[in-house]
Amino acid sequence: MRLFVALYGVISYLLFFAVFVYFIGFVGEFYVPKTLSSGEAPGVGFALTVNIGLMLLWGVQHSLMAREGFKIAIEKWVPHHIERSTYVLVSTIAMALMMYFWQPIEGIIWNVESAAYQMIIGTFFALAWIICFAATFLTDHFDLFGLRQTWLHFVKKSYTDVTFTESLFYRSIRHPMMLGLLMAFWAVPTMTVGHLLFSVGMSIYTMIGMHFEERAMIKTLGKPYELYCKRTKKIIPKIY
Structure with missing residues (x-):
């Protein structure tokens, strides 16, 4: 059973990593067959309904499963050592569904044709993902994605909370991962109406998510985190 738990954690992580790499191409609109603007555009009303529904599905799942009350409610079926891996797995499925069913919407908001400016935007886009990925290691990458929990269970060690430290980005900003995501959502040379809908929707969710994350951190860490804020x-x- 412990081996199964360890494998479950690894498989959940690998699936996430594969889908997330595809997500980078999906947002940046390169190297992958399905992107935010690819395919034949349906009616605007249909596309708006589907796309907003997909973002709501992803957002509700992402937020609901992160709430402490939800974790307690499912603890009988999803014990602590696989809770994070399960969250990662379900979030990965939700992300894959959003990409698969996303509907393009015609119309160009801006289109940068200069090769030099395209290179600048591309560099900014790459930097965004580097910041996002690096920030996961400044906390605890393996705890964030459930591998640490399943490994500790496998080797029969008790779980201990990760200690918060103010390292690198965290010395000046509280949400470097979110910063990276926000940068990536907007750093594109060609902004279609469909891409704009995605960028606005995901940016709103990200800003809301930061608020609730800080509330949870204050509840967990108390006064030290309040002073940090x-x-x-x-x-x-x-x-800001």
Whole structure:
């Protein structure tokens, strides 16, 4: 049973990693067959309904499963050592569904034709994902994606909470992962109406998510995190 738990954690992580790499191409609109703007555009009303529904599905799943009350409610069927891996797996499925069923919407908001500016935007896009990925290791990458929990169960060790440290990005901003995502959502040379809908919707969710994440962190860490919030900004050093 312990081996099964360990394999479950690894499989959930590998599936997430594969889908997330595809997601980068999906958002950046390169190297993958299905992107935000690819395919034949249906009617605007249909596309809006489907796309907003997909983002709501992803957002509700992402937020609901992260709530402490939900974790307690499912603890009988999903014990702590596989809870995070299960969250990662279900989130991965939700992300894959959003990409698969996403409907393109015609119309160009902006189109950068200059090769030099395209390179600048591409560099900004790459930097966004580097920040996002690096930030996961500044906390605990393997705990965040459930591998640490399943490994500790496998080797019969008790789980201990990850200690929060103010390292690198976290010295000046509280949400470097979210910053990376927000940068990536908007750093595209060609912004279609469909891509704009995605960028706006996901940006709104990201901003809301930061609020609830901070509430949870204050509840968990108490006064030290409150003081940390007072001396740092959310996503832009010294500004916001």
